[in-house]
Amino acid sequence: MHPETVPSGIPGLDPLLGGGRPARGIVFVLGAPGTGKTVLLQQLAFAAARAGQRALYFSGLSEPHDRLVEHLRPFAFYDERLVSHGVQFLSLASLLADRPHAASGAVLETIRATRSHLVLIDGFRGLRNLLGNDEAVLQFLYTLGAQVGLLGALLVVAIEGNPRAESLYPELTTGDVILGLYFERARIGHRRYLEVLKRRGAAPLPGLHSFTIDSSGLRCYPQFELTVPRVDASFDATRRAPFDLPQLDALLGGGLTQGTTTIVAGSPGIGKTMLSLQFVAAGLARGEPAVYLCFHESRAQLLAKAAVLGLDLAAAVAHGQVHLLTERPIVFDPDILAHDLRQAIERVGARRLVVDSLADLEAALGRDRLEAYLAALAALLRHEGVTALFTKDVPQVFGVNLDLAQVPLSYLAENVVVLRFVTFRGEVRRVLAVLEMRFSAHDRSFREFVLDQGRFQVLGRYESPLGSLDELSPQREREP
């Protein structure tokens, strides 16, 4: 029988552990100095205390407890009222000073006396100094682990070192759970990762998962691709999500099919953001909440653009109809973004989503994860019944030749709307067309559109005098 599993109290960690932490046994937490081991242990301790259990935290370092508490105080999980009664801080050095040969017995007496359910030992190196050598430490941990387990409690030991160092393996065989913490240089800044190297009695999520440490403590973000449910969502191609732009909606056969993903591809400055805001406004007019994710515009800029459409975005946000997510390009973590996006969709009950732009996701993901991540995102949106619009910059400013090889049609988008500049008799004009729409009949003809004081207006069918838009490209115009 596997030990009972209980909530760890650390946001996002339980799914990684296959449901939660074991109620008893041994957990080893490995990581280089500064990776977050101490915060993890202390957060576990306070979570247990908050759940009505008692936790014993043994510091392997000879650091005074007031200093320990001083570092702990800024964290939201720290609760002064739980200190002593719920979480007891003890120095291993003081406890073992008199009984180096009966170390586990001394610890065990304390566990019994305090009726603790969770015992945390922070500092393997400190233990080695106290007990003399590695062998004595191993014997101590083995004995203590078995005894603590017998009493129905959990022993958590933080060990300094590279989690992947094979030299540690023999020492860790008794662990029911082994967690590896990593702190690595990213392209910009650092990233923290957590890996479940071993979990007896449950199926952990494989791979490296992001985690953050801030004033709320430690929070884990499972790799997004592994968390998306593989269930078929209901789909009805007759249900539409219109733009309330009659000419465009007509091209789309009444609007975008609900629950599908669309890429709006076009040159920079052509009006993709305005079309996206129009999509949000049309949704709100139908009582469909939205999430808007943007990377380059500030909140204030977006509110100003929305105001041009007569859309009071600030009010919609205040009333919980729209959730605005503004991320910094390049530096964001895709798994944290996916988590935030998911939460935002749930919070407002979103039926529509705008991602402005797809290129920012592509840049952050890199080639190795791009396809899997976007496919997972599309699956999530289908599952939630969210109609999504992703903008995509295309470098070619004039003409209509669009390289669809750059557009992730196969795994992300069912529909493609292209926006283009064309020149006609020395004038720059804008046209749009629906190039692809998987679940609907659609009209492939081009429509001219204008941004009338910023408002998106689609005009009638665009007929070029020369028969084709290609012939309007600057190169062709120069020909005699």
Next chain:
Amino acid sequence: MTPTVLVVDDEVPIVLLLGELLHAEGYRVLTAHNGEDALALARAHLPNLVLADVMMPRLDGVELCRHLHADPRTRGIPVILMSAVVTPHARATSAVAFVSKPFDLDHLLALIHRHARPPALRWE
């Protein structure tokens, strides 16, 4: 006379834990790490109580209990069995109590106190 408890478990830390605990409670403690050694010790010392794990190499706890109670000399020794897994096989023994691991030490001590009293002090 100090009552004697024989503690049998193949996990050394558990024998150490229970041994220290019972010693502190005023018992004389004998220890063994398998059923065969335990049987020999029981026959030699006639302890007041045997506290044995079920899953052990070389004669498990259930077999140990059967052997002890089949022998007229050790028939009267109460046996408490401990295990993480409660099987029907383990239930169908002549043990006085069955304790599932992990256990509450105070509960276990209360059981031991109840069954390890010297025969002279017993009602029967």
